[in-house]
Amino acid sequence: MQQSQIFCNGTLVGVKMPRNPNEIKLVNNTMANVTRRKIMSFLSSGSKSIEEIGGEIGRTMFDFHLKLLQQANLIEIEEGTVKLSEYGKNFLKDKEEKSGDKTADLSQVKPVKIAEVRQLFHCIADSSKLRVIANMAPPLGRNLRLLEPFFPRGRYSDKINALVSQKGDVITTIYGTGKVTLTMIKNEDEAKEALDNLKSTINEAIAKGVSHASRENVRVEPMEINKSLPKTNGDKFELKIGVKNMDVKEINSYGQELIEYLKLTTSPVAIKLISKGGEIPAGIKKVDIGMTHCQFVDRVRRTREEFYTLGKDQMCKIGAGTMGINEIPKEVFSGESYYKELKLFSTQGAARRTVEKIPILPPDSVESVMYSPLEEVSFVPDVVVFICNPKQVMLLTQASIYKTGGRLEVSFAGTQSLCSESVVQIYKEGKVGVAVGCIGSRGNTEIEDEEMLIGIPIEQLGDVLSGLKEIWPK
Helix, strand or coil, X not given: CEEEEEEECCEEEEEEECCCHHHHHHXXXXXXXXXXXXXXXXXXXXXXXXXXXXXXXXXXXXXXXHHHHHHCCCEEXXXXXXXXXXXXXXXXXXXXXXXXXXXXXXXXXXXXXXXXXXXXXXXXXXXXXXXXXXXXECCCHHHHHHHHHHCCCEEEECCCCEEEEEECCEEEEEECCCEEEEEEECCHHHHHHHHHHHHHHHHHHHHHCEEECCCCCCCCCCXXXXXXXXXXXXXXXXXXXXXXXXXXXXXXXXXXXXXXXXCCCXXXXXXXXXXXXXXXXXXXXXXXXXXXXXXXXXXXXXXCCCEEECHHHECCHHHHHHCXXXXXXXXXXCCHHHHHHXXXXXXXXXXXXXXXXXXXXXXXXXXXXXXXXXHHCCCCCCEEEEEECHHHHHHHHHHHCCCCCCCCCCCCCCXXXXXXXXXXXXXXXXXXXXXXXXXXXXXXXXXXXXXXXXXXXXXXXXXXXXXXXXXXXX
């Protein structure tokens, strides 16, 4: 980065500023993450200890986020204390000036109360847990966006006017209309406590009267390979019987070129299923927190982490059962959950007939599921999942039939989309598959309304890239 001179408290100082496109990409990608923006916002009031920031933001991937902010020259860390760099201060100041609204006023918003708990029923992802739907009054409307800074693990969506936050396994969604949903609740007592805490947090924020302005949308650009992520010493691994060894470096180059040609803003996710009794390649870390399969895929495409998961890490029993880690709950197989709980079908029979056709792997046949960004993967995956816009899906579809011709025959039902329709179906059939998402994958992740899913077997990735180069040259 080049040195830029500015006056600070009457003194001329040098501030590192991004100079070349790679440095600008690094800063853009760093600030595109909601957790890192919250850290920057938290530091705007002054230096904080690492413990203070961890307590406010949460410890999940905390060191990783600090390392990226430091690499982007947005913060400085010294003897356990973190502060904004001069560039970081000016970066925030510039964003505030461009937004034209440094603070937002909550003083005119009326305190809220939980007016009623409308429904309480079992979660589709885990029948031992509850899903709660409640009403909050008065509705917060667009004022809801002002509350995002008060939820360290929250994210506001302007498109649906909703604030989604997570604490442990519990995911809370507040809508501007006053509707509140909570998932993965243990019992009625926990539901009452969670709603009381939610009401208190909101009313405390209203009492303070002022909130930092909600974050702006930041364009995410493909980042340079992140040197802080774990690597392995090996370059090659067996894919499966009947498929030749593939060079990991070649796969990495496929990933980088696909990102460039398609102008992807998040990474394609490489996924490998380790059969029961199989070995996990040395050097790959175990995931640090339990999530659903959908959340793992969405996390990796944004953070570019690489890790493996075991059965106890997979929080959705349906997704885990679909991928052969355990048995799918009987109420799902019978159609009962989709009919009675989610009300997606007119009869239980219609739900059952749909579930019976969903591709799954045999129970207890898979030991581990591994995830990695394609451009940095250190193992040979089975399937690559792209979460992208319809035009990018169109290009991948056209590229996949460039060599052989014909038509892409896809099968989906909008159920179990990220586990079955985007992974298991491709794994079993060896064909490209397209999916539109499902209640779980869209409700528990940050997948946008305008995004779709497409899964590609690793054996076909080279041909897809070759076809893409022919139909859509740089």
